[in-house]
Amino acid sequence: MSNTNEMLVEFEAVGENESFARVVIAAFVTRLNPTLEELGDIKVAVSEAVTNAIIHGYEEKGGKIRITARLKENELTVQIEDWGKGIPDVEKAMEPLFTTKPEEERSGMGFSFMEAFTDELLVESKPGEGTRVTMKKVMGVQDGSNN
């Protein structure tokens, strides 16, 4: 088995696809033999990024979301991209509890969750052009049976 793999999937920015995105990423990392906890962590992190694209990037008016994922040895790199309105101040947006939509009961913890559940988080955004979230996570190193 080679030590690298890649995939790309693009789908509509609708709420029903949040669970689809989680299933896709879970299936992609299966060969790393992740623990249930690692699997849960990456599913939540991807769920957060996809939700952000749907409700903030596209403000629930729809659009396309692209997930690109790459495996190299035991490290997953996953990118979630949208071509929505973008984030004017990324640093501000990443502050815990900051939300532009308190009336929708957004907790303002999306980026905090992405940060907590992965090893590395990078957010790039341009107003009017879109947002790209990149996350890295090492998985499945605990059992040593990766062949």
Place this chain on the structure above:
Amino acid sequence: MNYELKLEQDWLWIGLPGELDHFQAEGIRQAVKEKMQERYVKYVVFDFSRTNLMDSSGIGLIAGRYRELAARGGQVYVSNVSENMKKVLTMSGLYRIVTPWEQVIVEDSMNGVRI
């Protein structure tokens, strides 16, 4: 797996779905709103027995119900929380505003009180 709602007097029990994300949270929020128009609710129990994933949308849902109920002197409880979900609830600081339901049962049986 879908959610379930049960009303009993001024209690609302919410059986959460397997995965509580933004999409599910929106549906539950709407359904809860309707139930609370139907009846005066003072206490809400979020039952996690079927839930193995929750993202920050779930935190928003629970914190939102807390704000609503605290204003009328009510309370929010969480029940059957697995270790995985405990991690998320702790990380979000939600345990500062909600009470584990199992703890209430123990305390009440010690005091001889039944709810």
